Amino acid sequence: MGKAIITLFLLLTLPYSILASDRNLSNCEIKPQSGKTIQSNYAQIDTTLYFSEEQANIKKASKIVSRKGEELELKAQTRTVVLKNNLTEGESAVKYAFISHMKDIGYFLVLVGGWEGHEFLLVSVRAGNEISLEGRPIVSPDKKRLAASSIDLEAGYLSNSIQIWNIETSSPKIEFETDFGEKCGPSDLKWINNQSLKFIRNTLESPEKLKCLGSEFQINWIKGKWEIK
Structure with missing residues (x-):
């Protein structure tokens, strides 16, 4: 398996609906409310750490999680989910x-x-849905929502995006998703409270040195939808 890791897109087995979305940020022209520009050096996720720490992580949940060779078994309440490695070279x-x-939210993480990328999978402990x-993902203080951000201003293998999911029911719903395009991306996503998050929008100042300029933004729940301010 090559050193680079790129996104393997999985089909969602859990029904969802998009309640509100903002897809107009590809030009990165929205200005920060505060007008404050900060120096930022975002770091790509080192996925090798997750693999090296897996054995220790499984021990913490050994009654419901196990590994048998290339198969990872997750024991949901209604069925066992088996995720099998495919170590052949190529996109598969x-x-x-x-x-x-x-x-706190009833999911395995x-x-x-993949061959040149990565993603994260949440598997329901109750039903095994994904x-x-x-x-x-990061969980809201009231445990009713989760948010996730992705940034890749170098190779462009991952999207520069943010998603917010409502997980109150057994059928999670996407309440908000936005794609920032290729020239900027979000980092440091954090919940402020149950209806507000903050993040830094990064743009590459110097691709050679991976130096970023960042601007602080908020995402707020206003009149039944999420808005970037």
Whole structure:
């Protein structure tokens, strides 16, 4: 398996609907409310750490998670989900690494490594249904939503995007998603409270040195939808 890791797109097995979306940021022209520009040096995720730490992570959830060779077994309440590595070279290659049992929201979190990219997979402990995300999810204080951001201003293998999901029911719904295009991307996504998040929008100042200029933004729940301010 090559050193580079790129996104392997999985089909979602859990029904969802987009309640609100903003896809108008590809030109990166939205100005920060504060007008404040900060120096930023975003770092790409080192996925090798997830694979090296998998054995220790499985031990923490050994009653419901196990690995048998190339097969990762997740014991949901209604069925056992088996995720099998495919170590052949090429676009069909895939390797799974168990990260954690997110007890507070009832999901297993798994890294999915592809031939030249990665993504994250949430598997429902109750039903075994799956949610696929390009970024590692962060949970809202009230445990009713999760958000994830992805950034890749170098190779462009991953999208520069943010998603917000409502996970109150057994059928999670996308409430917000936006794609920033190729010239800028989000990092440092954090929940401020149950209805607000903040993030840094990065643009490459110097591609050779991977130096970024960042601007601080917020995403707020306003009148039944999420808006970037």
